Amino acid sequence: MKKPRIILTNVLVFIITGTIALLGVPLWAMTIGFDTTEVIVAICLFYFTGMSITAGYHRLWSHKTYDANIVVRVILAIGGAMALQNSILHWSSDHRVHHRHVDNNERDPYSAKRGLWFAHIGWMLREYQSHRYDDYSNCRDLQKDAVVVWQHKYYLPIVLTANFGITGLLGWLNGDVLSMMLFAGVFRLFLVHHVTFFINSLAHYWGSQPYTDKNTARDNGILAFFTFGEGYHNYHHIFEYDYRNGIHWWQFDPTKWLIKGLSFVGLTSNLRQVPEERIEKARAAMQLQKTSAKLAAIPDADELLVKVQQEYDLLVQKMTAYYEAKKRLMAIRKRHLTRSVERLEIDFHYKELKHALALQKEKWLQLQSLAPQFA
Numbered sequence: 620m621k622k623p624r625i626i627l628t629n630v631l632v633f634i635i636t637g638t639i640a641l642l643g644v645p646l647w648a649m650t651i652g653f654d655t656t657e658v659i660v661a662i663c664l665f666y667f668t669g670m671s672i673t674a675g676y677h678r679l680w681s682h683k684t685y686d687a688n689i690v691v692r693v694i695l696a697i698g699g700a701m702a703l704q705n706s707i708l709h710w711s712s713d714h715r716v717h718h719r720h721v722d723n724n725e726r727d728p729y730s731a732k733r734g735l736w737f738a739h740i741g742w743m744l745r746e747y748q749s750h751r752y753d754d755y756s757n758c759r760d761l762q763k764d765a766v767v768v769w770q771h772k773y774y775l776p777i778v779l780t781a782n783f784g785i786t787g788l789l790g791w792l793n794g795d796v797l798s799m800m801l802f803a804g805v806f807r808l809f810l811v812h813h814v815t816f817f818i819n820s821l822a823h824y825w826g827s828q829p830y831t832d833k834n835t836a837r838d839n840g841i842l843a844f845f846t847f848g849e850g851y852h853n854y855h856h857i858f859e860y861d862y863r864n865g866i867h868w869w870q871f872d873p874t875k876w877l878i879k880g881l882s883f884v885g886l887t888s889n890l891r892q893v894p895e896e897r898i899e900k901a902r903a904a905m906q907l908q909k910t911s912a913k914l915a916a917i918p919d920a921d922e923l924l925v926k927v928q929q930e931y932d933l934l935v936q937k938m939t940a941y942y943e944a945k946k947r948l949m950a951i952r953k954r955h956l957t958r959s960v961e962r963l964e965i966d967f968h969y970k971e972l973k974h975a976l977a978l979q980k981e982k983w984l985q986l987q988s989l990a991p992q993f994a
């Protein structure tokens with residue numbers, strides 16, 4: 620079968636930036652060297668452009684997980700263009716298709732089932748059928764955002780001005796334009812390219828599946844560290860409308876911290892969050908599935924299988940009761956009924972249910988740790 624036509628511009632961009640980053644920059648470092656300012660600028664621009672993709676292109680525009688003030692949107696649009704990953708409109712359109720048809724080799728533009736190389740970079744090198752051009756019908760909402768329209772229209776001038784202008788100016792101020800452009804320009808661009816591409820490639824291959832196994836997406840703390848928090852990709856694929864990817868406080872998700880931080884000064888708002896109950900239930904369902912599969916593979920485990928199912932049903936029941944009570948408690952707190960009998964009763968009931976759920980969770984965990992011993 621004849622291979623689709625090569626996209627020369629993309630191929631050249633990756634070859635040129637890759638060669639400079641992997642050969643030119645080390646050579647320059649060994650002979651002339653980079654100074655501290657250049658390293659600091661490169662790190663700052665790495666975070667600025669990388670997080671313009673994750674907080675802007677991804678969580679703001681592709682998934683609408685929060686709203687942002689126009690100043691924030693303009694800054695993210697410039698940073699995103701500086702990361703050289705096509706316009707917001709194009710990127711978001713591809714990404715929405717990726718979520719909708721994940722792992723479908725005909726429709727997902729970067730389907731991980733077509734191999735690690737394809738999902739990482741291969742999909743951008745040829746005119747594959749799964750890749751659509753100028754069809755932005757799944758992004759009509761974004762076409763109403765003046766910043767998105769402006770960035771799409773003037774994409775190339777913005778890319779050139781941001782990449783050459785910002786690094787050039789900073790290099791001039793620091794006394795060496797070429798050196799700054801090499802390190803904070805090309806090397807930084809190369810790094811941002813590949814760490815963000817990891818989200819399409821490695822984050823669909825390497826890691827755990829605590830929430831769903833209906834697609835290849837994985838949760839991986841190590842990847843999250845390099846991808847501005849996007850390594851919690853299993854969670855993201857099941858709950859894509861959540862502004863967080865790492866939902867626990869100890870998970871590394873600087874993109875979430877940035878969005879939340881900006882909300883304190885009123886620059887972002889309407890941060891969308893999936894209710895805890897749905898998250899917990901998704902995780903429990905996955906645990907049931909995994910434990911049952913392990914037990915099903917061994918003989919005479921029927922009794923244990925029934926027990927696992929019973930305890931799971933009880934767990935879900937207790938979760939429902941607990942979250943229901945929590946909702947009622949929140950509602951009554953809003954009404955400021957501090958010392959009423961009704962408040963005391965609801966408080967007591969809530970605490971009881973919370974304790975019952977904690978006990979059931981413990982039991983559930985013990986049961987799961989038992990399963991491998993039988994397997």
Ligand SMILES: [Zn+2]
Pocket residue numbers: 717818819823836852856
């Ligand atoms: Zn994905």
Ligand SMILES: [Zn+2]
Pocket residue numbers: 677681682714718855859
């Ligand atoms: Zn996404």
